[in-house]
Amino acid sequence: MMKHKIKVEEYIGWQINSSSCSFWWDDWLGRGAIANYTSSVSSLNNATVAHFLVDGKWNERKLRQLVPPLLIPSILNTKIQLVQGIKDTTVWKQTEATKFSCTSAWDMCRTKKEHTILNAQIWHKYILFKISFLLWRALRYKLPTNEILAAFEVEPVKCFCCLKQGWDEVDHIFIQGHFAGKNVAQTTIIETLPIVICWNLWKNRCSAKYGGKLPGSWPEVVDCIAK
């Protein structure tokens, strides 16, 4: 929470109205809190921006006495349009609308995982979750095969997929095993899938034309193919 608080604070700016925000601790200048540029300000110092104004203009003498010199030009260039009676308000610098939104805050805090082609294929919207999840586990060796069971001191076992058995391991089951190794499964699917797709597209067309059914939506057609 604290980690996110620090990160999010960078994106909170201030709209000056009656100069009521903290001169030292609020980021009204757009360069972070001024207190961060000096060690001579106590955390209890609650002077507002108004404390540094005289008749709506910057009190340059006071600024030069208390503020680090490198910030003086920026402060003097900040035009203050005083709106009496209205408290200064925070603005959210992350979005153009300057209004805070949980979505933009979450977007900022979360660590975005790389969007890989492999991930997009595994988590395809037309693939059932259980199938995607199986593949995800297989790629991370998170299936209850010899590799994982060894950590629980379970004796490795021979595979269940071949007549001439190998070991019950992820690489064997999905890549090197008798059935997988010869790519029988993959080849069969790749070779037959276009035919199955064409068949279902034709079926969809005919049931719409002769069967009085409404044309199937794309997900419905995909559903038929998946079956």
Ligand SMILES: [Zn+2]
């Ligand atoms: Zn096998």
